[in-house]
Amino acid sequence: MVETRTQPAIPLAVIRRRASMGELPRLVPDLCGRVWDALRAQGVRGGRHVAVYWLAPS
Numbered sequence: 001m002v003e004t005r006t007q008p009a010i011p012l013a014v015i016r017r018r019a020s021m022g023e024l025p026r027l028v029p030d031l032c033g034r035v036w037d038a039l040r041a042q043g044v045r046g047g048r049h050v051a052v053y054w055l056a057p058s
Contacts, residue, residue, distance in 0.1 A: 012050065013039055024053075 013035045019027050032049050039046045 010047070013044075013046070 015031045015034060017027065017031060028051055032051075035049075036046060
């Protein structure tokens with residue numbers, strides 16, 4: 001079951017990257033680590049990881 005909820009706005013730390021499906025298993029953990037490193041360096045408390053995948057039209 002899919003549930004849709006409206007939540008209050010929250011800031012996101014984002015790295016935008018184009019990658020092939022084969023690169024994702026290596027790339028996603030690496031980029032999440034970079035986001036966490038940037039947050040820690042700025043003394044910002046992080047929350048949850050969010051990954052958004054946009055598939056290119058075939």
